[in-house]
Amino acid sequence: MNKPCAQHAHPHRLVQQSLTELTDKLRARDRKITAPRQAVLDVLRRHAHPLTNREIHAALGKADCDLATIYRNMHTLESMGLVKRYDFGDGTARFELVQGEGDPHHHHLVCRHCHTIIEVEDCFPTELEQRLAARHGFTEVSHQLEFFGVCPRCRRDGAASVP
Amino acid sequence: MNKPCAQHAHPHRLVQQSLTELTDKLRARDRKITAPRQAVLDVLRRHAHPLTNREIHAALGKADCDLATIYRNMHTLESMGLVKRYDFGDGTARFELVQGEGDPHHHHLVCRHCHTIIEVEDCFPTELEQRLAARHGFTEVSHQLEFFGVCPRCRRDGAASVP
DNA sequence: TTCCATTTGCAAATGGATTGCAGCACCGGG
DNA sequence: CCCGGTGCTGCAATCCATTTGCAAATGGAA
Numbered sequence: 001m002n003k004p005c006a007q008h009a010h011p012h013r014l015v016q017q018s019l020t021e022l023t024d025k026l027r028a029r030d031r032k033i034t035a036p037r038q039a040v041l042d043v044l045r046r047h048a049h050p051l052t053n054r055e056i057h058a059a060l061g062k063a064d065c066d067l068a069t070i071y072r073n074m075h076t077l078e079s080m081g082l083v084k085r086y087d088f089g090d091g092t093a094r095f096e097l098v099q100g101e102g103d104p105h106h107h108h109l110v111c112r113h114c115h116t117i118i119e120v121e122d123c124f125p126t127e128l129e130q131r132l133a134a135r136h137g138f139t140e141v142s143h144q145l146e147f148f149g150v151c152p153r154c155r156r157d158g159a160a161s162v163p
Numbered sequence: 164m165n166k167p168c169a170q171h172a173h174p175h176r177l178v179q180q181s182l183t184e185l186t187d188k189l190r191a192r193d194r195k196i197t198a199p200r201q202a203v204l205d206v207l208r209r210h211a212h213p214l215t216n217r218e219i220h221a222a223l224g225k226a227d228c229d230l231a232t233i234y235r236n237m238h239t240l241e242s243m244g245l246v247k248r249y250d251f252g253d254g255t256a257r258f259e260l261v262q263g264e265g266d267p268h269h270h271h272l273v274c275r276h277c278h279t280i281i282e283v284e285d286c287f288p289t290e291l292e293q294r295l296a297a298r299h300g301f302t303e304v305s306h307q308l309e310f311f312g313v314c315p316r317c318r319r320d321g322a323a324s325v326p
Numbered sequence: 327t328t329c330c331a332t333t334t335g336c337a338a339a340t341g342g343a344t345t346g347c348a349g350c351a352c353c354g355g356g
Numbered sequence: 357c358c359c360g361g362t363g364c365t366g367c368a369a370t371c372c373a374t375t376t377g378c379a380a381a382t383g384g385a386a
Contacts, residue, residue, distance in 0.1 A: 031363090065366085069364080120295060125287060149302060151301055155302055200333090217373085231375080232335070339374105340375070352363080353360105354361100
């Protein structure tokens with residue numbers, strides 16, 4: 001709670017939940033098991049990094065479904081705690097599957113040029129968060145933290161990666 | 164650099180720069196001193212918290228100018244380092260005047276209901292930032308951190324403040 | 327005062343996200 | 357196994373922050 005957490009924890013977040021498990025979670029919450037929903041969960045399941053709704057939509061092959069449906073489902077899944085929303089400050093939300101109950105939230109290190117994403121297991125702010133809550137009488141406190149920079153590759157290639 | 168910084172630092176960020184000083188900064192960077200620009204700076208100068216472009220626009224009284232002009236100027240001022248952009252995750256950017264050279268960036272604690280903003284002087288992540296940069300070979304690293312919660316007043320009033 | 331690059335106002339265009347609505351599908355009860 | 361109600365979906369329209377094209381207006385150096 002006060003420590004820098006795992007130093008060199010999982011370099012990649014691996015798929016840990018089967019589609020069946022995820023489906024069960026839907027069922028447990030009285031949500032209908034629909035094709036679009038399963039397709040979305042399956043896409044998220046096989047990606048280690050946050051995806052935008054558009055990326056999810058593109059990743060759906062033949063299971064294609066309406067973008068609006070994806071937007072709606074992401075809200076649903078988020079409120080159910082199955083996915084977590086991240087904001088990289090570029091105006092589009094990104095979603096990642098939550099790995100079970102005690103999955104501690106994490107942060108990201110994003111390349112400003114090629115948008116490569118590195119998962120960051122460390123998390124300091126929680127401590128600060130407690131202090132702030134106490135000092136200002138706030139409740140239900142949470143925080144959002146992301147890191148930005150230029151990755152080794154983009155630095156080498158010059159800033160010509162993404163205009 | 165490794166410490167939690169000031170514990171009970173300035174509860175409010177005060178106006179520290181005169182309009183003249185700000186204007187001089189524009190001049191120093193070969194920017195034209197125009198009415199809209201001065202008006203915007205003056206509005207920011209007299210507000211202790213981040214403002215959205217729309218709020219700035221509304222705050223301009225007779226000095227009214229086009230919203231697009233404000234958007235363009237905020238980009239300019241940001242690239243000049245005169246203002247800093249903040250993202251509270253609600254889809255609209257907010258800007259705050261940077262208090263001179265060594266003004267250490269800071270963060271905010273925002274009420275999810277009434278959107279009250281509390282300036283947070285503490286800043287931990289810089290340390291983590293260094294570690295991340297080193298570990299992954301990233302350069303020009305920066306971070307963005309904001310806290311969210313429910314303020315004492317909104318908790319009392321029930322979640323009826325903002326729909 | 328003159329000239330030109332920078333700015334501005336206005337209107338149209340973008341792009342992510344949301345919503346109204348009618349039709350379809352999941353799934354518990356019969 | 358079939359039926360009906362509630363929840364979902366597709367589609368199109370809409371919202372809203374932000375951006376952009378363009379011609380006219382304006383700083384400010386010569």
